[in-house]
Amino acid sequence: MLVSGTTLRNRYYIIRLLGSGGFGDTYLAEDRDLPGNAQCVVKHLKPKSSDPEVLSVARRLFDSEAQVLHKLGNDSDQIPRLFAHLEENGEFYLVQEFVDGQDLSQELTPGKRLSENEVVKLLQDILEVLRVVHDNNVIHRDIKPQNIMRRQKDGKILLIDFGAVKEISTLMPNHQGQTVVSVAVGTPGYMPSEQASGMPKYSSDVYAVGMIGIQALIGVTPNQLQKDPNTLEVIWRDRVQVNPKLADILDKMVRYHFSQRYRDAAEALEAWQSLISTIPLPTSPPSAISTQVVSPNNPQSPNNPKSPPWKVLIGSGIGLSIAAVGIFIILNLPEPPQTELPQTEPPQTEPQPISSDDIKKANNLYEEGKKLLKLSKYEEAIAAFDRAIEINEELFDAWHNRGNALRKLGQYEEAIASYDRVFNIAPQSFWAWNNRGLALRELQRHEDAIYSYEKANGCATLRDRNQPFLL
Numbered sequence: 438m439l440v441s442g443t444t445l446r447n448r449y450y451i452i453r454l455l456g457s458g459g460f461g462d463t464y465l466a467e468d469r470d471l472p473g474n475a476q477c478v479v480k481h482l483k484p485k486s487s488d489p490e491v492l493s494v495a496r497r498l499f500d501s502e503a504q505v506l507h508k509l510g511n512d513s514d515q516i517p518r519l520f521a522h523l524e525e526n527g528e529f530y531l532v533q534e535f536v537d538g539q540d541l542s543q544e545l546t547p548g549k550r551l552s553e554n555e556v557v558k559l560l561q562d563i564l565e566v567l568r569v570v571h572d573n574n575v576i577h578r579d580i581k582p583q584n585i586m587r588r589q590k591d592g593k594i595l596l597i598d599f600g601a602v603k604e605i606s607t608l609m610p611n612h613q614g615q616t617v618v619s620v621a622v623g624t625p626g627y628m629p630s631e632q633a634s635g636m637p638k639y640s641s642d643v644y645a646v647g648m649i650g651i652q653a654l655i656g657v658t659p660n661q662l663q664k665d666p667n668t669l670e671v672i673w674r675d676r677v678q679v680n681p682k683l684a685d686i687l688d689k690m691v692r693y694h695f696s697q698r699y700r701d702a703a704e705a706l707e708a709w710q711s712l713i714s715t716i717p718l719p720t721s722p723p724s725a726i727s728t729q730v731v732s733p734n735n736p737q738s739p740n741n742p743k744s745p746p747w748k749v750l751i752g753s754g755i756g757l758s759i760a761a762v763g764i765f766i767i768l769n770l771p772e773p774p775q776t777e778l779p780q781t782e783p784p785q786t787e788p789q790p791i792s793s794d795d796i797k798k799a800n801n802l803y804e805e806g807k808k809l810l811k812l813s814k815y816e817e818a819i820a821a822f823d824r825a826i827e828i829n830e831e832l833f834d835a836w837h838n839r840g841n842a843l844r845k846l847g848q849y850e851e852a853i854a855s856y857d858r859v860f861n862i863a864p865q866s867f868w869a870w871n872n873r874g875l876a877l878r879e880l881q882r883h884e885d886a887i888y889s890y891e892k893a894n895g896c897a898t899l900r901d902r903n904q905p906f907l908l
């Protein structure tokens with residue numbers, strides 16, 4: 438950690454720590470070369486390994502990410518400008534514009550509920566900035582209240598803390614000598630399953646924004662929301678009485694499968710715009726269903742006598758808090774392409790049939806993963822399963838054993854996401870349901886765990902049960 442008074446490049450004078458995460462530290466600093474010693478923010482990224490190969494990949498990633506951030510900061514005044522990026526002693530620093538304001542976790546506090554009108558305004562504000570990010574072929578990957586700031590002088594929303602930069606701190610050599618991202622960047626609750634599996638899409642960011650919307654409406658953090666064990670869709674509509682069209686848009690933003698969500702920020706924004714152009718929304722917080730029931734057709738029912746006339750347009754203010762949690766997944770880090778940025782979403786193409794050679798290759802990787810799993814080399818096993826899945830996404834045994842390895846590492850949410858992938862292909866897998874139950878039990882989600890065990894009991898045949906999957 439840098440002590441206050443440290444000066445980088447004889448120019449950036451560290452004043453105090455602003456935040457400390459698993460990926461690095463963020464400081465308030467002064468630029469001693471500017472008149473008035475203007476304030477700036479220094480973000481310190483420390484690769485976890487000093488291996489020269491890791492450092493060289495980190496440097497390349499750092500340079501390309503700095504270019505992206507620089508462009509984004511110039512394209513939008515709602516993304517902090519990048520002033521400098523520098524490397525000292527194998528550690529990396531980003532110097533960026535200081536935003537005088539507070540992040541949304543200060544505004545959205547547990548139990549606080551916003552009006553429908555305020556929620557729509559907030560989501561539109563976030564999506565407007567996110568559209569610039571997506572237009573630049575960038576996926577943010579860690580959208581949550583702590584990474585959204587509200588500037589004091591004009592009340593505008595700013596996006597900070599882009600996920601791809603954090604990855605620089607997570608690079609590690611794997612057993613095959615490749616440099617890999619050892620931790621999936623993202624935050625449980627705001628991170629959809631495809632992102633937890635190392636395959637983020639633009640619509641992964643849309644999911645996170647949708648979760649913020651639901652949180653703002655009902656005043657609880659996404660981790661406190663139940664999921665339908667059959668469909669894995671978020672269950673929230675029964676907790677608050679809101680306009681069903683608004684609820685439909687939120688539901689579409691947070692669909693479990695990315696293909697059923699709005700594709701990107703622009704598409705989600707369009708949906709909100711068409712909603713507010715046709716339907717006025719209430720400006721006072723909606724009632725929680727558990728305490729008050731309001732007829733959907735009559736928002737000013739006797740149960741809700743104080744509802745003001747429905748108006749369009751809003752105030753502001755939101756907040757909430759959630760711990761950022763690192764997740765251990767080993768992902769292959771491809772060489773950044775010459776012409777594309779590393780976090781660019783690959784073009785969506787028709788799925789190609791898998792050749793028998795590829796099936797063999799995937800099976801071999803899966804077998805390798807199983808051996809590593811037996812040797813308790815969990816991270817390496819996950820890397821092998823990831824490669825197998827990359828070739829053959831339908832290899833459900835690889836998803837299953839990947840889940841087991843994640844569970845062994847204590848990464849229960851990720852383990853559950855991995856088991857869930859099994860059911861797309863093999864909904865009757867006794868061991869996957871059973872092991873999913875074990876992971877849920879670790880998370881103290883007892884009701885969900887019981888459901889999983891019941892599913893296991895319901896689908897198991899004796900032959901299935903005798904397959905030695907349980908670790």
Ligand SMILES: Nc1ncnc2c1ncn2[C@@H]1O[C@H](COP(=O)(O)OP(=O)(O)O)[C@@H](O)[C@H]1O
Pocket residue numbers: 455456457458459460461462463478480517533534535536537540583584597598603761
């Ligand atoms: N440009 C900025 N201006 C003002 N405060 C910032 C800025 N960037 C970060 N912060 C503050 O520091 C905290 C941590 O920074 P962040 O970039 O989110 O790093 P991380 O979450 O990886 O620790 C943020 O939640 C925010 O409160």
Ligand SMILES: [Mg+2]
Pocket residue numbers: 458583584598
């Ligand atoms: Mg952050």
